[in-house]
Amino acid sequence: YPSSSKLLLLCTLSFSGGGVVAYSESRSETEHPVVDAGVVPKKKVVVLGTGWAGTSFLKDLDASRYDVQVVSPRNYFAFTPLLPSVTCGTVEARSIVEPVRTLIKKSKGEIKYWEAECVKIDAANRKVFCNSNIDNLVGRGKFSLDYDFLVLAVGSQVNTFNTPGVKENCHFLKDIEDAKRIRLSITDCFEKAVLPSLSEEERRSNLHFVVVGGGPTGVEFAAELHDYVQEDLTNLYPAVKDLVKITLIQSGDHILNTFDQRISTFAEQKFTRDGIEVQTGCRVISVSDKEITMKVKSTGEVCSVPHGLIVWSTGISTIPVIRDLMEQVGQGKRRVLATDEWLRVKGSEDVYAIGDCCTIDQRKIMDDISAIFAAADKNNSGTLTIEEFQDVMDDILLRYPQVELFLKKKHLLDFTSLWLDSQGNERKEIDIEGFKQALSHADSQMKSLPATAQVAAQQGTYLARCFNRMDQCEENPEGPRRFRGTGRHKFLPFRYKHFGQFAPLGGEQAAAELPGDWVSMGHSTQWLWYSVYASKQVSWRTRVLVMSDWTRRFIFGRDSSRV
Template sequence: MFVCCGTALLTCHSFEKEVPLLESATGHSNQSLILHPQKRSATWLTRCNLANVSICREGDSVTEKCCWALQPKSCSSSTKDVSSVVIEELNMYGVKTTLMFVITTLVSKASRAFNGHSASSKLLVVGTLTLSSGGLVAYSDSQVDVSKTSAEVKENDCKKKRVVVLGTGWAGISFLKDLDVSAYDVKVVSPRNYFAFTPLLPSVTCGTVEARSIVEPVRNIIKKRNREIQFCEADCIKIDAANKKVLCRSVINNLVGNEEFSLEYDDLVIAVGAQVNTFNTPGVLENCHFLKDVEDAQKIRRSVSDCFEKAVIPGLSEEEQRINLHFVIVGGGPTGVEFAAELHDYVKEDLVNLYPTVKDLVKITVIQSGDHILNTFDERISSFAEQKFGRDGIEVQTGCRVISVSDKEITMKLKSTGEICSVPHGLVVWSTGVGTRPVVKDFMEQIGQGKRRILATNEWLKVKGCEDVYALGDCATIDQRKIMEDIDTIFKAADKDNSGTLTIKEFQDVIDDVLERYPQVEHYLKSKHLRDVTDLLKDPEGNDRSEVDIEGFKSALSHVDSQTKNLPATAQVAAQQGAYLSKCFNRRQQCEANPEGPRRFRGSGRHQFRPFEYKHLGQFAPLGGEQAAAELPGDWVSMGHSTQWLWYSVYASGSGLLAFYEFRPFGRVLTDASQPDRKKKKVVVVGTGWAATSFLKNLKSESYEVRVVSPRNYLSSRLCYPVSPMDSRSPQHC
């Protein structure tokens, strides 16, 4: 290896070729790591082989600069030219044109000499020139056989495991973002080609946030991370577990003969999410809106507008107007409560100005089958939400079960009395939980889980009864193994001297494995306010025991499994599961040789990976009126205006940045609408095109009672502008 250092006059000879940064490089012999002495900030040249191109700064692409080349005397002439150079950006401040010409000529001659000689090893020297001094760095390496490298790459590609991912929701995208695709051939199948930031869907229903702000194209996500992933916009219609393939159907309508195709897999990741659970209630699918996707939110937004437009049609009675403006939300969970709060703010802050004649006829009702809304939150939050809704005029009916929904009314049964009553409505939003998708249900039948309500996995997210298939997110649940099923084997593993009794010290030797394998033990300790697992072995009086037999051991742990709970179907859980599974895939070979999981109480050795552990980071419930409630880790509860700003800050990063910009924390800016004067002349304008809109903008409405009739409530141009808020003299629109 030859290295030249010092001061020299070198310049650039551009190859006019843009080259990307190499994040890492393969290990070849005779490599060097060189620090450029004259750079303003320390710049390191990465280790790389000469078949590739390397640059110094992360995240950039620069133009190749040719450099000085020296030919060692001891080199043979049997090897081909070096195929690439090491790149260094050049400082050329203050260099005169004449100097540029001289140096460019020298470099041209040096380049011809460089290309004219063959050697087994060559030296590349990179220089910089400043007004005061310059510096040289050099790099040398043996010649790389490019053809051999290409063959090895193709061979490695053939050896890659085929991974098929179904779904592009929180779980699927989180898995793809962190997966090392160099070890896998990855294909993604989803009927939608974007990722949706679902926590903000209720805000989209009322225009607080635009739909475009909460979506990100899947191909953009793949491109940003330089992922070699193939995406197919299609529905998975069947999973063939026996032959390890999935049958898919494209969602593109204009295909002829190519709608269906199949993909084979070595590993299958099911992250298709869940569908709305209607509980087989008659009329729900036909007459209710849902809030699972961006399209659902946009439909609700249009329907709310339509309800107000119907209510101001001339000739309707007040009772008919009230029916059109009765909005019913079925389900008092986080989604239903947040939508009710958003709708209330939308009506009170915006729509009362657009439709002043019906502002007092609007009614919002939340129907909940349980005793309280937000029953998965702390009781203090449930109580605060109910009081807040009461002050806002939102009616909350608890203890009611919906038994049918028609296009005009909703029928429900009171649990306390059994009384059945019907309520007319203008719009119903159904938000009562999640159900299993048909493709997952069919798959469950194949693997013997047909009697279960939801697909079951083990603690490592692997589907029970099926090899090489993983399920995560809303479509599956972890079937946590109960400690009482293994109580005898745990006792034997801890009782090393086979005395038939267990000392505290012996139990402490297996505590870590027990806590990791059975997380319900730790949950039980927290619920009982116990500091240590050994506290479970105390006698009924609370005194320490020196030893405990098998019966005492069983008695001490008999209530632990009562704390086994299913994880909630939230974005937070799905994202953590996706990140966990990608780490397992990335460390698969390493952990096969050195397992890092807990001890196998049934069998020998250790589990390959640590089981999935959910870390609850808290949850928010926006309640409208710039107020929110939050349940934070450590049994912290926050409620009020300050919590709303905390909620804003959570989404003011990453994919939520654009959405945060569109939040209107001080309300939407709309002008007041005035009631028409009955003594004024009546003017009816038909249409809302350019002519009609131009007429309305310049009309002195104080002299006329103006009504506009049009099948559309917007001006169509490059953007769609609502007609009513155009001017403070807004006419009545039908």
């Protein structure tokens, strides 16, 4: 987007108060909307993205206070936790999406929506440049928007770790289109495998399904696929039923390694019983249309196996438009866009970021924790009494909820190991250094919140509430004490509340980590999963559709037709 002064503007679509300008090659001085004298214009809020973070922000924002515009290339919200179910037809794609226009219609004020992709953010001039993804607009698909506040909720993209051949030969599972493509490809693999002209070896290769990544998405997809094969496809393709193989490749030592260890062990044992091959400690080094090549980390051995379909689910990375913004705001060296605890992008006062596209900057977390301990240890003795220690921990957990998550996972929250010495006698004092060392092992895990819908939705709600109270806070500037540094801030910082997480494992079984360090596994947990995911739907329409899809599947099985 060259910034030369030559006016090559093809057409200007000035929406009163909206600040929308069509552009082709350069910007014009006539872009600003005409405002009636005497009317104080509302502040312009531009929201990029209509996923978990964007829609929860819009749902809770009092849009009558602002001039709100939303840009997203997809005109719907997708309930991503049910995407793996869409890949096998357990749930239909349309059952888990809600049109953006239906969602914004319920808002208090007017919200304008543009179906387009933001391709460039100009932070210095408070402007975003967008391209419509609708065909045949002949030069009119490009436009720019001015903003007073920009809310980034653009999510992330799949991380391929630059592994050769992944983009060309693997399926991803990020959105509805991906899930629909996988569903068709599974049917293709079976139809191809039963063709009379194929050798047994070729049939076997076509029916080798590989899942790369042993996180929740990879595990859930492998489980769904296994159920689909066992409950539906083996009846429809009996000739090849014994040739089907599902392999799950994980570079770490265990699958579901962000879950409690009991859950990851349960999942591995269940997959082994089901005949899903779990290959841990393997790193994929290249993929071709016929083979996947991997290296066993412990021995260095390299092997290649033929495949029919690969689903790549190994984590997320930053999308290009955010990467470009990071360069502009001095965050070029970081991997992920950083915000402060109030979700403001570091280096740009008017830009906020929520959801998977950002992380709250916790780089100095250990320094802060050390400073809290040092302040509490007034005598410089290196120890604290139990009461002092408890006060310090209350303070730390309030500032850094991630510490609580980590401590829970490591079963340290009751601090039993700290209360008791090696002989099992109760200590009178706690060794600060010992505890800090235990925490520092977890430093990297504590730095970022997990990239989940839960975090994204809570951030959206938090930010909307801040926006709703912005005027009130300006009139009464005395806000809550800042946690870091000195002085005060308008709002309390964002605080994440963890409600637990699920991992469906197939065969009507699931595992769950619930609040209060509860772990639940088996058939009853699957029913809990059904009720939670039905209740979490964004509308009654999708709730009814999802539940009727589940019922249809119970009665008639899944539909494998290629439509």
